[in-house]
Structures are given as C-alpha cells and as structure tokens.
Amino acid sequence: MKLYNTYENKEEEFIPIKKDQVTIYYCGPTVYNYIHIGNARPIIFFDTIKKYFEHQGYKVIMASNFTDINEKILAESKKEGISEKEVAEKYIKAYLNDVRWLNADDSFIKPKVSENIPEIISFVEEMVKNGSAYVSGEDVYFKVSSIKNYGALSNRKTDELIQGARVEVSDKKESGLDFALWKEFHEGITYSSPWGEGRPGWHTECCVMINKVFGGLIDIHGGGSDLIFPHHENEIAQAEAVYKNRLANYWVHNARVNFEDEKMSKSLGNVVWVKDLKCDPRAYRLLVLSFPYRNIISYSDVLQNQFDKEFEKIYKAYTDLFLYLDLNHALDNELSDKVSNEIIDRFDKAMDDDLNTPNAISVISSLVKDINAELRGKKDLDILIQAYNSLNIMLHVLGLDIKKEKMSEEDRVLYDKWTSARKDKKYEEADKYRELLSKKGII
RNA sequence: GGAGCCAUAGCCAAGUGGUAAGGUACGGGACUGCAACUCCCUCAUCCCCAGUUCAAAUCUGGGUGGCUCCUCCA
Numbered sequence: 001m002k003l004y005n006t007y008e009n010k011e012e013e014f015i016p017i018k019k020d021q022v023t024i025y026y027c028g029p030t031v032y033n034y035i036h037i038g039n040a041r042p043i044i045f046f047d048t049i050k051k052y053f054e055h056q057g058y059k060v061i062m063a064s065n066f067t068d069i070n071e072k073i074l075a076e077s078k079k080e081g082i083s084e085k086e087v088a089e090k091y092i093k094a095y096l097n098d099v100r101w102l103n104a105d106d107s108f109i110k111p112k113v114s115e116n117i118p119e120i121i122s123f124v125e126e127m128v129k130n131g132s133a134y135v136s137g138e139d140v141y142f143k144v145s146s147i148k149n150y151g152a153l154s155n156r157k158t159d160e161l162i163q164g165a166r167v168e169v170s171d172k173k174e175s176g177l178d179f180a181l182w183k184e185f186h187e188g189i190t191y192s193s194p195w196g197e198g199r200p201g202w203h204t205e206c207c208v209m210i211n212k213v214f215g216g217l218i219d220i221h222g223g224g225s226d227l228i229f230p231h232h233e234n235e236i237a238q239a240e241a242v243y244k245n246r247l248a249n250y251w252v253h254n255a256r257v258n259f260e261d262e263k264m265s266k267s268l269g270n271v272v273w274v275k276d277l278k279c280d281p282r283a284y285r286l287l288v289l290s291f292p293y294r295n296i297i298s299y300s301d302v303l304q305n306q307f308d309k310e311f312e313k314i315y316k317a318y319t320d321l322f323l324y325l326d327l328n329h330a331l332d333n334e335l336s337d338k339v340s341n342e343i344i345d346r347f348d349k350a351m352d353d354d355l356n357t358p359n360a361i362s363v364i365s366s367l368v369k370d371i372n373a374e375l376r377g378k379k380d381l382d383i384l385i386q387a388y389n390s391l392n393i394m395l396h397v398l399g400l401d402i403k404k405e406k407m408s409e410e411d412r413v414l415y416d417k418w419t420s421a422r423k424d425k426k427y428e429e430a431d432k433y434r435e436l437l438s439k440k441g442i443i
Numbered sequence: 444g445g446a447g448c449c450a451u452a453g454c455c456a457a458g459u460g461g462u463a464a465g466g467u468a469c470g471g472g473a474c475u476g477c478a479a480c481u482c483c484c485u486c487a488u489c490c491c492c493a494g495u496u497c498a499a500a501u502c503u504g505g506g507u508g509g510c511u512c513c514u515c516c517a
Contacts, residue, residue, distance in 0.1 A: 027517065039517055072514075154512085160445060163515075179515095202515045224517030231515075242503040255448085256517075261510070290456070296449080306455060306467045313466090316480065358457055371513095372481055376474085425478055434478095436512075439483065 026222035031091035038257035047104035138184035138196035170375035221248030
C-alpha cells in the first residue's frame with residue numbers, strides 16, 4: 001500500500017513497525033464548541049483508514065485526543081456560565097455523538113490533557129534539563145535553535161520564518177520561533193508546577209499522550225493539514241529533543257473543507273455544523289470520500305444534493321438485492337459468504353493507491369449497475385450473492401454500511417398480498433400494500 | 444511580504460507521456476397499471492502562451508485565475 005508521507009513529501013510504501021499491527025494517532029478537537037463539517041473530515045478519513053487496514057487483516061490501535069484544558073474553554077465557560085470541566089464534558093459528549101452519527105467507530109483511545117498533567121510536567125522538565133527548553137519568568141519555552149531539522153515537516157527554513165512579520169513577538173522568548181511548553185496562568189483550572197501556577201502549552205500534549213498510549217514511535221500520525229505548522233512541526237521538535245525520534249513514521253494530513261470556495265469561519269457566518277446536517281450521514285461520508293483526501297472540498301448544498309442522490313442509488317440497489325436474496329432464502333445457508341475476488345481486488349487496488357477513495361467508489365458504482373441489470377435480467381443467484389457480500393465489504397470499509405432485516409413471516413404475507421393484488425389488477429389495494437412495505441424499508 | 448496546493452463537460456471529479464473513468468443534471472429511447480426505480484444511447488480534447496517528444500490533460504518555462512498555510516482554525 002502506498003501512502004503519502006508529508007514528512008518526505010512523497011508517496012511511500014507503507015511498512016508497519018509490527019508486522020500485523022498498525023498504530024494511528026490523530027489530533028482531536030479542543031472541546032469548546034460543536035464541530036463543523038470540516039472537523040468531520042479527519043474523523044471520516046481516519047475511520048476509513050482504520051477500517052481499510054482491518055480489512056487487510058491488520059490489528060489497528062487508534063487514539064485521538066481531547067484538548068480539554070485551553071483558554072477558549074475558559075472563555076466559553078464564562079459565556080455559558082458553567083465550569084470549564086462542564087464545558088469540556090458537554091462538547092466531548094457532543095463530539096462523540098457526531099462521531100457515531102457519522103458511522104465512525106468510536107472505540108479509539110481518548111486521552112485528555114487534564115488526565116496527563118504529571119506526565120506533561122515531567123516531559124517539560126526533561127527538556128529543561130537537556131537544554132532544549134529554557135525557563136523565562138514562570139513560563140517555559142522550547143528552544144527551536146536546539147533542534148537541527150526544525151522545519152523538516154512543513155518545509156520551512158528557520159531564517160525565513162524569523163523574517164516573516166507574523167511570528168508572535170514576546171519579551172519572554174529568546175527567539176520568535178520558540179513556543180510555550182508551560183505558561184503562567186492564574187485563572188480557572190490551573191496546575192502547580194516547578195515553575196509556578198500555570199497550564200501546559202498546546203504542542204506538548206500530543207507527544208506525551210502518544211508516548212503514554214503507544215510507548216514510543218507509532219506508524220501514522222494524522223490530522224488536518226492546517227496542523228502541519230506549527231503544531232506538528234513543534235511536536236516533532238519536542239519528540240526529537242526527548243525521545244530522539246520523530247513520533248511517527250508516516251505523517252498523514254487531510255485537506256480542509258471549504259464552504260463554497262471559502263474557509264468556514266464564524267466571522268464569515270458560513271459554518272455548517274455537523275449536528276445541523278439534514279442529509280443521511282452516509283451521504284455526507286460519500287461526498288467526503290469522493291474526493292482524494294488531500295484535495296480541498298468546496299462544500300455546497302448543490303454538491304450535497306448530488307451525493308444524496310448517489311447514495312440513494314446505492315441504497316436502492318442494495319434494498320432490491322437484499323429483498324431478492326431474502327425472498328429466495330439465499331441469506332440462510334452457510335455458503336452465502338462468497339465474494340467476488342475480482343471486484344474486491346479492484347477496490348483494494350484503488351485503496352492501496354494512497355487511499356484513492358474516488359476510484360474505490362467507482363468500483364461500487366459499477367457493481368451497483370451490474371446488480372441492477374442482473375436483478376432485471378438473468379437473476380443468477382450465485383452472482384447476486386457474491387455481489388451482495390462484496391458490496392457489504394466495500395460499504396463497510398468506507399463506513400457506508402447499509403443494514404437490512406430479513407423479512408418476518410408477516411412481512412412475507414404482506415409482500416405476497418402486494419404481488420397478488422397487482423397480478424389481479426387490484427391497484428388501489430396494491431398501492432396500500434406497497435406503501436406499507438416501503439415504510440418498513442422492505443422495498 | 445514568504446511558502447505551498449489547485450485549474451479536466453452545466454455541476455462534482457478520476458487520470459501523472461500513448462490519444463479523456465465514474466457520479467450528478469439535461470436530451471433521446473426501452474421497461475411500466477400509475478409513480479418511483481432501472482437499463483441503453485447522446486453530451487469535453489483537458490485555463491492561456493511557448494517549449495521538449497514520434498506522441499502531453501499528463502514533462503519544462505512563462506502567464507492568468509482560485510484556494511490554503513505562515514495567527515493555539517482539524
């Protein structure tokens with residue numbers, strides 16, 4: 001499998017550290033608000049990677065953090081009149097609801113900053129001790145000049161960065177590039193440290209949590225592409241200073257989601273919240289996965305509408321196929337797990353090409369067409385069973401699972417009534433049955 | 444100001460040297476008790492200019508346009 005590694009700026013053959021296992025960490029949310037459809041992209045993408053690796057037979061261990069100590073959370077707690085902890089808990093819950101709504105596996109490991117403070121403090125102490133960090137007043141800063149390869153991930157040169165007028169200026173820092181590891185803080189939730197009362201800096205938590213959860217170098221570190229600099233660059237700097245590694249062998253970043261060619265932002269008022277999406281979540285997943293993960297998506301209602309229809313088409317074919325197999329009791333016997341290797345191979349080939357989900361979806365589309373033709377043509381049960389099982393596998397990897405219940409005896413009676421009413425040209429009666437069957441999701 | 448990405452039909456998009464996947468919309472046809480669904484057909488020479496090559500959407504150079512990062516926004 002080929003995977004684009006941001007660190008190397010090229011596609012590479014993916015080779016896991018342990019033969020049968022893949023370890024993945026991707027940066028999760030700061031929990032001070034609901035998530036928008038752009039925040040949903042890494043959830044969908046890394047869920048899909050996970051499911052694809054599992055499909056390939058790997059055991060996958062995945063973690064994603066919650067930043068639950070942060071000034072934005074403090075601001076939100078003042079605004080909502082509840083404690084910081086309550087704010088964090090509220091939006092963690094909302095986040096996980098959205099994760100499940102998006103049909104993503106929610107079983108990943110979920111470390112929180114607030115539960116890793118002692119580890120973070122000793123990590124910072126380690127850096128002060130080995131000279132990669134310095135204490136300034138009651139703050140601690142990372143000394144970027146202590147690291148040789150700073151800028152390797154984001155392709156930036158330190159002298160260019162210093163020249164950039166937009167680097168934060170501070171009297172406390174030796175250099176504009178240095179970033180805070182620990183900051184003096186006296187409001188809301190604070191922690192006591194060797195340097196005084198304060199809070200950890202943002203970039204430190206991921207290093208510490210990765211090390212705690214996985215115990216060293218991991219296979220894949222992911223996140224949105226806007227995290228490449230400075231966040232991931234700074235993570236690597238710290239990891240090199242303390243662990244003497246770059247945290248992950250593969251750095252994988254998904255592109256953002258814009259709304260009609262513009263970045264979504266509160267100030268522009270064009271944010272689309274996941275909780276407000278009206279479509280089937282799988283239709284949104286289909287939309288996201290119809291783009292290469294490294295391409296920016298320009299979301300719009302027109303676009304969503306197109307994918308609503310595309311998903312509906314898949315859903316309809318699935319429903320027809322399921323019904324036919326159910327009516328013929330083809331789902332009952334033990335031999336009904338045969339798949340079409342030819343189809344799965346095409347799907348895998350697309351996915352092996354740096355998760356080329358657009359091409360993987362086109363495999364589904366062509367199978368859907370074949371299913372529809374077969375159901376109205378020869379109705380070869382063997383072919384249909386293979387198609388059904390193959391479709392299930394592909395839909396599951398992409399998180400587009402469609403679940404259908406086998407018909408009960410009553411349902412079968414109803415179905416028979418419908419067909420015989422039609423045969424007898426009792427159309428008014430037939431239409432009533434049709435509506436009932438449709439409501440039950442059988443047809 | 445510095446850096447990067449992108450530009451393919453009405454819309455979305457795959458393709459990375461050998462002559463344009465797929466989806467969606469539109470038009471035509473078939474099927475149908477009606478509706479829906481479905482199937483078939485039709486629909487582009489790939490932003491502009493120059494170059495490399497037997498051959499370029501695909502490589503090189505120069506434009507133009509759009510987006511993003513450099514601001515704890517995933």
